[in-house]
Amino acid sequence: MKVTFRKKIYLDWASAAPVSSAARTEFLKTLALFGNPSSPHKEGELARNALEHARTSIARLSGIKSAGVVFTSGATEANSLAILGYIQAQEEAGKKLEDMHVLYLPTAHASVVETIKHLSTKGVQAEKLILTEGAVDLAILKKQLRAETVLVSMDVVCGETGTKYDTRDVRRILNSFFQEKKVRVMLHLDASQAPFVESIDCNHLGADLLTLDAQKIGGVRGIGALLKANSAISIKPLLHGGGQEKGLRPGTENPSLAIAFARALLDTSRGRREFVARAEGARIALLKKLQKFSDMQVNVGKEFAPHIVNLSFPGIDTDYAVMLLSEEGVSVSTKSACETNEVGSRVVLELTSNSARAQATLRISWGPTTRKSEITQFAKVLTRTILFLYGPGRIV
Numbered sequence: 001m002k003v004t005f006r007k008k009i010y011l012d013w014a015s016a017a018p019v020s021s022a023a024r025t026e027f028l029k030t031l032a033l034f035g036n037p038s039s040p041h042k043e044g045e046l047a048r049n050a051l052e053h054a055r056t057s058i059a060r061l062s063g064i065k066s067a068g069v070v071f072t073s074g075a076t077e078a079n080s081l082a083i084l085g086y087i088q089a090q091e092e093a094g095k096k097l098e099d100m101h102v103l104y105l106p107t108a109h110a111s112v113v114e115t116i117k118h119l120s121t122k123g124v125q126a127e128k129l130i131l132t133e134g135a136v137d138l139a140i141l142k143k144q145l146r147a148e149t150v151l152v153s154m155d156v157v158c159g160e161t162g163t164k165y166d167t168r169d170v171r172r173i174l175n176s177f178f179q180e181k182k183v184r185v186m187l188h189l190d191a192s193q194a195p196f197v198e199s200i201d202c203n204h205l206g207a208d209l210l211t212l213d214a215q216k217i218g219g220v221r222g223i224g225a226l227l228k229a230n231s232a233i234s235i236k237p238l239l240h241g242g243g244q245e246k247g248l249r250p251g252t253e254n255p256s257l258a259i260a261f262a263r264a265l266l267d268t269s270r271g272r273r274e275f276v277a278r279a280e281g282a283r284i285a286l287l288k289k290l291q292k293f294s295d296m297q298v299n300v301g302k303e304f305a306p307h308i309v310n311l312s313f314p315g316i317d318t319d320y321a322v323m324l325l326s327e328e329g330v331s332v333s334t335k336s337a338c339e340t341n342e343v344g345s346r347v348v349l350e351l352t353s354n355s356a357r358a359q360a361t362l363r364i365s366w367g368p369t370t371r372k373s374e375i376t377q378f379a380k381v382l383t384r385t386i387l388f389l390y391g392p393g394r395i396v
């Protein structure tokens with residue numbers, strides 16, 4: 001019996017991007033460097049040189065010194081290291097946990113929100129940044145800042161809705177606060193979803209601490225980085241047992257993962273302008289093809305990355321829709337893969353304050369190798385699927 005395989009249309013890049021051909025080539029080539037980067041012999045030296053080459057490449061793209069690049073296992077660890085590590089360093093410097101105040105974006109990834117919640121159980125004063133019309137309310141932010149504020153944590157691009165936040169405006173508010181009150185507040189940015197559409201230069205974004213993740217941009221899963229705009233920023237390690245990564249992240253480093261990560265970041269930088277232009281066109285075309293669904297709602301903030309589209313179809317079981325779409329050869333999601341056990345989308349609920357929208361979401365996301373024809377075909381399949389779920393007699 002002849003078995004035919006339908007070509008899949010993969011539109012869940014915000015969850016995990018396919019490994020790029022260039023990153024795969026670099027990864028496989030570097031596997032030959034089997035030495036431990038911390039060893040003094042020749043094999044160790046070769047591995048160490050590759051690791052430091054990757055570190056330097058990422059540092060150049062982010063406008064910082066190479067000493068400020070700390071490799072981690074991914075964005076979750078980098079976010080935890082940034083938030084917990086900085087707070088613990090402040091505690092060691094003499095500040096009591098209950099005397100520290102932290103502001104955070106409620107639509108941030110679970111690794112940020114849950115880390116902040118953990119700190120609040122230890123006495124840290126945690127407060128949500130207020131969103132107005134899908135943007136951080138700067139007037140309210142000015143009022144939220146106080147002498148005890150030590151850290152603000154937020155996304156550059158939201159992984160669920162594609163909302164882009166103006167981190168530079170937040171930076172200006174923090175700078176003004178320092179000039180007036182002489183209180184320095186660190187700004188931590190999770191830029192995991194940003195590289196396809198935004199520069200990762202720390203000065204450009206206004207970041208003191210910046211999180212990156214290889215699997216979101218075509219690198220090989222298993223590595224991320226925490227970037228320190230100023231290598232003198234004090235952070236305490238979460239783990240102990242080795243002096244790797246300037247003592248901040250013990251454990252033998254993986255040069256192959258680092259090299260592939262650096263190459264993927266370089267390629268996103270080189271192709272960013274062209275990708276954004278194509279993604280904007282694809283987004284407009286997709287939404288135009290779906291406009292027949294009058295009750296469909298687009299969940300997005302004031303500004304947005306064009307390659308992440310979050311839709312709500314109130315009354316539709318979108319978890320079931322995802323299963324039906326998968327059977328048709330299309331891969332999308334309802335929300336962040338890290339929150340699949342949650343009922344509805346926490347992020348959409350925070351953004352819209354509408355539980356019906358939050359419980360009926362679809363997230364569509366794509367990348368540089370996605371073809372226009374795939375978006376067109378997806379629109380057709382999605383239309384059939386939604387009409388099926390609405391049932392007979394539905395007028396759109």
